[in-house]
Amino acid sequence: MNKTIVITVLSLALLGSLLLAAPARKMIQIKGSDTMVNLVQILAEEYMGKTPGAAIAVLGGGSGTGITGLINQTCDVANSSREWKPKEIDQAWEKGIKPRFFVVAVDGLSVIVNDKNPVEQLTMAQVGALYRGEIKNWKAVGEYQKPVSLYGRQSNSGTYVFMQEFVLGNKNYSADMKEMNGNAQIIEGVLQDEGAVGYVGVGYLFDQSGQVRKGLKILKVSKEPGGAGYMPTDKAAVDSGDYPIARPLYMATNGKPKADVGGLLGWISGPEGQAIVEREGFFAIGPNHKAQNEKNLR
């Protein structure tokens, strides 16, 4: 009998606390790019810590998923690691969605291999040829007898589309490419596979202590054969455009952001947000993007 009372009281208390803890207002739903999900999660946590009453949920799923989400109004902000395609913008307008774009960080997309691989540097053309399936063995680009094993993302990934447009020259990926579920899985694959080559956002290259993950090698990439190669971790090279595979990361809203979303985006564009962007291994945005963001907030 006593037990029953105790259990009833406890469960009522639990229910009550759950009800009290439930958010008093609507959560900001952010969805999209897997490359950005960790970064935006950390930004959101810091922002919620500083701003009483802010409630933000961040989901991955790929850039395409986020963009579809914003168009179908299942999220408030869409993260994408690529520009929206004209088709997607048309689709949004048809549904009465007027997307506004905020560049929140710059990513040096890095080409990675297993550290058993002696190759140090590739040209853009060689990276493209590898992923189109034209180079089948590493001996074509260096002193290494090993079949090439390709690791890439799935077609809902902004990184997949960006690579295809920018590095593969709008040609098909090799059908032999293994299509992995996210940046972390590509790294997992490259760590185990001596013939591997993969591409991931620069934020995924480091472990907790800020060192490049053990067993991983980041390749230098040059624009032209014989040209100087640069690392995606070299901020100056990414800023100046010497590192050829860099791209802006976008957050998109429907029309002028409402007060809560606008507050978040303004803070991310500001010095505090950008310091976190740099801390997480991405690069801060330049003055042009910053000015554009401020204009979009108004």
Next chain:
Amino acid sequence: MRMNPATEEGTERAMRKNKRRNFREAAIRAFFFTCGILAVLVLLGIFATLLSTAIPAFREIRPSEFLLKTNWDPTSPEKAEYGILSMVVSTLMVTGGALLLAVPIGIGVAAYLSDVAHWRVREILKPVVEILAGIPSVVVGFLGIVLFGPAIAKVFHTGHGLNAANGSVLLAIMALPTIISISEDALSAVPAAYGEASLALGASRWQTLVRVKLPAGLSGIIAAGMLGMGRAIGETMTVLMATGNARSFPHGFLDSVRTMTSGIAIELGEVPYYTTHYYALFAIGLVLFVMTFLVNMAADVVLRKYQEKER
């Protein structure tokens, strides 16, 4: 003569009661009929939805091209291609491989449980097998990435283990509980007299098991295999994580493969609605549906033939 009013009232009440009972009877019957037919309605509904969403795909894709071409690349910047043969073959390979592993082991375990094991061992083993069925597929997929994949890579010197063999092993693990528990039920359901008669005729326990009990329980064992196959062919998360998802036509179990389920799962999240690509994904679903339907039909036919022979 007038009837006694009390009796009249009594008859009326009895009649009303009777009526009410009849009504209740009818209502209960209607309820159970609805429950019974609900499964059929749901099945028909799913089939109709699939069919109506899949058919528009063939306004732009020739059915022969869809079924017989091996290249699938709907988002290609060069030329969108919609051939699903590689995915169909991959699905059959992974599922077939899983059954090759799971059916013999499953029957072995079932025979051990029903015939050989001490009852105390059985009391422990049966729940363990059932727990195996409760492991979430993403956990199994994770094991594929960190455990079976590297092991396969090491054994076959392939560099990586994200291939059809890995998928088969994982799906075998997932199909095993179904196969074991249904086969075990089938073997336990064989009348004790069969085994006793066989032993009395001088057959050894092994002969009794293989020549008498397994054939007698065959219908249940085939059903077990079919249900295991159903579990394997539709599984998505595990193969998505562990088989590498390469689109090329598979030439062996050590190639990376993309099954039909992973193909749908990867692309349905981002596909623009009401495009050829969208409809084509539903068409893959339809093909998968027809495949499982045929498997079940075949099982049914086999079973019926077998039962007729027994009679």
